[in-house]
Amino acid sequence: MENSNGMNIGCHVSIAGGIWNAPKNGHNLGCEIVQIFTRAPQGGKAPELTPDVIKKFRLQVTGYRLQDVYIHTPYYINLASANNRIRYGSVSVVRDELERGNLLGAKYVMTHIGTAKELGQTEAMKKTIGMLKKSLEGYLGSTKLLLENSAGAGEIIGDDLKELKKIIDGVDSLAIAGICLDTQHSFASGYDWRDFENTIQKIDKEIGIENIKLIHANDSQTDCGSNKDRHEHIGQGKIGLDAFKNIVAFAKKNNIDMLCETEHPGVADDIKLLKSLRDK
Numbered sequence: 001m002e003n004s005n006g007m008n009i010g011c012h013v014s015i016a017g018g019i020w021n022a023p024k025n026g027h028n029l030g031c032e033i034v035q036i037f038t039r040a041p042q043g044g045k046a047p048e049l050t051p052d053v054i055k056k057f058r059l060q061v062t063g064y065r066l067q068d069v070y071i072h073t074p075y076y077i078n079l080a081s082a083n084n085r086i087r088y089g090s091v092s093v094v095r096d097e098l099e100r101g102n103l104l105g106a107k108y109v110m111t112h113i114g115t116a117k118e119l120g121q122t123e124a125m126k127k128t129i130g131m132l133k134k135s136l137e138g139y140l141g142s143t144k145l146l147l148e149n150s151a152g153a154g155e156i157i158g159d160d161l162k163e164l165k166k167i168i169d170g171v172d173s174l175a176i177a178g179i180c181l182d183t184q185h186s187f188a189s190g191y192d193w194r195d196f197e198n199t200i201q202k203i204d205k206e207i208g209i210e211n212i213k214l215i216h217a218n219d220s221q222t223d224c225g226s227n228k229d230r231h232e233h234i235g236q237g238k239i240g241l242d243a244f245k246n247i248v249a250f251a252k253k254n255n256i257d258m259l260c261e262t263e264h265p266g267v268a269d270d271i272k273l274l275k276s277l278r279d280k
Contacts, residue, residue: 007252008032008067009217009274011260011267019053019104022069023060030271035070035259038100043076046096054103061105069106070214070259071143073097078114079131080124080157087131090114094135094145098175102141108214110146110180113167117155124157129170136175144177146213151188151229159189159227161206168211178211182261183239183247184218184232190225193243200250215251217244217258217274233262234270248277 010031015022019038026034039046047053061069077090097109116124136145147167152159158167164179181203183193191199203209219237221230235241251258260270 006255007278008257009259009271009278010034010066010257011262011271012036012072018056019047019049020056020060023057023064023066026066027064029264029268030275032066033068033070033257033259034066035072035261037072037074038097038104039074041072041074041076043074046100049100049103058105068257069101069104070257071097071101071104071106071109073109073111075112077111079128080114080116080119082118087127091131091135094132095139098135098139098141098143098145101143106143108144108146108177108180110148110214112148112150113157113164115155116157121155121157124155125163125166125170128157128167132167132171132176133173136171136173139175141175144213145175146177146180148180148216149182149185149189151182151185152190152227153229159185161186161191161203165207165211178213179207180214180216181212182216182218183244184216184220184237185229187220187224187239188222188226188228188230192224193239193247194224196243196246196250209254212254212256215247215256215258217247217260217270218262219244231262233266234260234273244274245277248274252278 010033012035013022013025015036022036079090081087101109147164150156150158158164219232219234219239221232222228260267262270
């Protein structure tokens with residue numbers, strides 16, 4: 001699936017039946033890269049990564065010529081919870097996903113931060129920074145962590161990129177590579193991709209273009225500033241095709257991989273469309 005453009009395109013794929021099935025699933029959809037969960041996103045024990053499983057997975061990645069693998073942490077991560085068990089559970093899962101990513105040869109693990117609704121913003125930011133430091137303490141793996149921006153419903157942390165910058169600076173660890181920028185979440189949080197130049201300038205000012213390591217390419221079912229997390233197929237939502245032409249050109253220029261998190265099987269058309277914009 002190799003391409004000579006430097007930036008690769010893919011989507012989130014299923015690991016049903018075994019994690020080693022993910023590369024084939026991605027290949028069948030036209031992926032050059034894939035994103036996976038290594039465990040059930042809703043909770044439960046993580047399936048063991050035995051030497052045999054790891055070998056099988058890595059062979060499939062090579063066999064299907066995937067450029068990189070990305071891992072998404074489960075949905076229940078909340079590093080700013082007032083509940084100790086949830087907070088420390090989140091710390092250990094983030095660390096575990098990094099260690100698992102390292103075994104699987106993944107480039108990045110991305111995570112949402114959680115919500116400040118119980119502690120209030122200031123205390124929640126402090127807790128988040130402290131908890132991430134704990135997650136990364138003594139970690140020496142090559143898989144790095146990305147913080148993902150959120151759509152911003154309620155007291156969610158990270159709907160504002162300035163918050164993510166504050167967290168990255170506060171944790172101050174080489175294990176955090178930067179952010180995964182979700183186009184739909186940012187649009188829902190008031191970053192209007194249709195006004196491309198101004199939006200990119202704003203993002204650069206708030207977090208720095210160099211800190212964007214990955215883009216989740218998702219159109220939006222809901223309006224700019226809606227604070228709702230509702231993905232739509234590329235060009236079929238409120239962000240629209242013209243904006244995605246600019247987003248893809250930007251990603252290509254800056255060598256940033258793009259992953260779709262849209263519904264299957266329509267995601268294959270999204271990948272095809274993004275590739276055609278890139279390869280023009």
